[in-house]
Amino acid sequence: MNPLAAILVRDMRLAVRIGGGAFMGALFFLIVITMTPFAVGPDLALLARIGPAILWLGALLASLLALDRLFATDHDDGSLDLLMMGGVPLELTVAAKALAHWLTTGLPLVVVAPLLGLMLNVDMHALGWLTLTLAAGTPALTFIGLIGAALSVALRRGGLLLAVLVLPLTVPVLIFGVTAANAAIAGPTPFSPAFTILCALSLASLVLGPIAATAALRHGLE
Amino acid sequence: MAVIDLANPTRFLRIVDRVLPWLIGATVFLLAVGLYRALNAPDDYQQGATVKIMFLHVPAAWFGMFGWALMSVAALGTLVWRHPLADVSGKAVAPIGAAFTFICLVTGSLWGRPTWGTYWVWDARLTSMLVLLLLYLGVLALYWTAEDPGRGARAAAILSLVGAVNLPIIKFSVDWWNTLHQPASVFRIGGSTIDPSLLTPLLIMGLAFTLLFVTLHLAVMRNEILRRRIRSMRLMQAQEVHA
Amino acid sequence: MNLGPHADFIVAAYAVTLFVVAALIAWVLLDYSAQRRILGDLEERGVTRRSRRKG
Numbered sequence: 001m002n003p004l005a006a007i008l009v010r011d012m013r014l015a016v017r018i019g020g021g022a023f024m025g026a027l028f029f030l031i032v033i034t035m036t037p038f039a040v041g042p043d044l045a046l047l048a049r050i051g052p053a054i055l056w057l058g059a060l061l062a063s064l065l066a067l068d069r070l071f072a073t074d075h076d077d078g079s080l081d082l083l084m085m086g087g088v089p090l091e092l093t094v095a096a097k098a099l100a101h102w103l104t105t106g107l108p109l110v111v112v113a114p115l116l117g118l119m120l121n122v123d124m125h126a127l128g129w130l131t132l133t134l135a136a137g138t139p140a141l142t143f144i145g146l147i148g149a150a151l152s153v154a155l156r157r158g159g160l161l162l163a164v165l166v167l168p169l170t171v172p173v174l175i176f177g178v179t180a181a182n183a184a185i186a187g188p189t190p191f192s193p194a195f196t197i198l199c200a201l202s203l204a205s206l207v208l209g210p211i212a213a214t215a216a217l218r219h220g221l222e
Numbered sequence: 223m224a225v226i227d228l229a230n231p232t233r234f235l236r237i238v239d240r241v242l243p244w245l246i247g248a249t250v251f252l253l254a255v256g257l258y259r260a261l262n263a264p265d266d267y268q269q270g271a272t273v274k275i276m277f278l279h280v281p282a283a284w285f286g287m288f289g290w291a292l293m294s295v296a297a298l299g300t301l302v303w304r305h306p307l308a309d310v311s312g313k314a315v316a317p318i319g320a321a322f323t324f325i326c327l328v329t330g331s332l333w334g335r336p337t338w339g340t341y342w343v344w345d346a347r348l349t350s351m352l353v354l355l356l357l358y359l360g361v362l363a364l365y366w367t368a369e370d371p372g373r374g375a376r377a378a379a380i381l382s383l384v385g386a387v388n389l390p391i392i393k394f395s396v397d398w399w400n401t402l403h404q405p406a407s408v409f410r411i412g413g414s415t416i417d418p419s420l421l422t423p424l425l426i427m428g429l430a431f432t433l434l435f436v437t438l439h440l441a442v443m444r445n446e447i448l449r450r451r452i453r454s455m456r457l458m459q460a461q462e463v464h465a
Numbered sequence: 466m467n468l469g470p471h472a473d474f475i476v477a478a479y480a481v482t483l484f485v486v487a488a489l490i491a492w493v494l495l496d497y498s499a500q501r502r503i504l505g506d507l508e509e510r511g512v513t514r515r516s517r518r519k520g
Binding site: 265270274279318335445449451 | 475478485489501
Binding site: 147167172215216 | 301353356357359360363364367368369373374376377379380381383384385387388391392394395396398399
């Protein structure tokens with residue numbers, strides 16, 4: 001089997017196993033959305049108004065919490081060192097791991113989002129567009145978060161340091177994601193400019209994320 | 223005494239020891255002149271005396287942003303050119319740049335309340351500066367939590383470069399976001415070109431801040447070099463004890 | 466010096482700036498004297514940066 005495909009499949013298998021945390025992200029997402037009305041009040045009009053923003057914030061936080069796993073477990077049992085010494089360029093290895101991470105953590109968020117949107121009384125017709133923005137934006141969250149994960153594994157400090165590093169970098173993704181989602185609901189601004197830029201951010205992060213993360217791993221673990 | 227001497231920590235320390243007293247003197251002098259001119263500047267016909275805050279706020283903003291640019295250059299020096307003092311320089315800039323960004327945000331907030339009616343508004347410029355402060359705090363967190371200073375420095379270097387790429391993107395995205403959510407009244411700082419009676423104190427304060435920045439930067443670099451010396455001496459000592 | 470009706474804000478702005486800059490300077494100075502003291506201690510005890518045993 002192609003080595004990159006092997007890494008992809010391996011990571012996905014590990015994530016899905018008990019203790020792997022694949023669906024923890026979706027569960028956390030559900031919990032955050034459930035708690036929002038407790039904090040904000042059950043007023044449906046208000047929830048509909050802030051719904052897209054809450055969904056995006058929930059997806060961001062859920063992605064963030066799962067990023068810890070990306071390198072930490074491999075680092076702990078030594079497989080990260082093996083991957084770094086392997087024949088495959090580290091950038092591609094890292095990208096494959098990130099893709100596996102998105103498929104097992106980000107994609108469940110996207111799948112669950114329409115249901116949660118209903119709970120927040122988000123306009124039904126806009127749910128599709130909202131889900132589309134999440135589908136386009138969550139890869140950016142994973143691949144940008146990749147950088148923070150690589151930086152914090154090299155320093156052996158996970159958790160909050162990772163969040164502190166990653167969150168400012170994800171600000172543009174959040175802004176364009178919510179803008180696009182709101183545009184689909186309320187108009188008058190059109191959906192496509194913000195959405196296009198969101199896609200551009202994701203595509204750019206697909207390239208830049210692995211490069212920066214590889215540099216962080218190499219310099220941090222040498 | 224060539225520029226190449228600046229690559230050698232020992233020689234660098236000697237140069238700093240000689241130059242620093244002069245820099246301190248120049249800084250104090252310029253700050254005194256600048257503050258005098260600033261506090262005696264005429265009132266703006268629209269804002270009144272509160273324009274005096276501008277003389278602190280604008281130079282602080284300049285150096286908050288310049289600090290990150292300097293950190294990015296230092297990062298290239300660390301990762302690409304392997305200059306021995308690059309990571310020392312980058313580490314020294316971080317707290318100084320963060321402090322200036324903080325001053326910028328606070329003085330801006332205090333300027334905003336009487337002049338435009340609010341302590342804070344989520345307009346593009348303020349929001350981008352706030353995110354810049356968050357990025358600074360992230361870098362400081364990296365330095366603070368790293369056990370190995372070399373690793374911490376390289377990690378911080380990478381974050382500096384990533385942040386440098388991201389800063390214009392943030393500025394652009396927040397601009398866009400703010401354009402869509404813009405309230406009816408538009409906040410604009412300064413309006414048209416600044417009158418010379420206000421421009422001159424501003425430039426003098428800018429120069430004073432420049433010297434302050436350079437002086438602090440060199441002083442912090444010196445401390446960092448000494449700190450690393452101590453660390454290697456202690457490691458050497460520990461090795462010999464266990465020999 | 467007449468600072469106008471919003472004098473409090475102007476004073477506060479200058480005070481905050483002064484405080485932050487002073488805190489920075491204080492940190493630099495204290496750190497410097499601490500490092501110098503430790504270096505002095507180490508040198509007194511004969512610790513050097515190069516290994517005494519040349520291999």
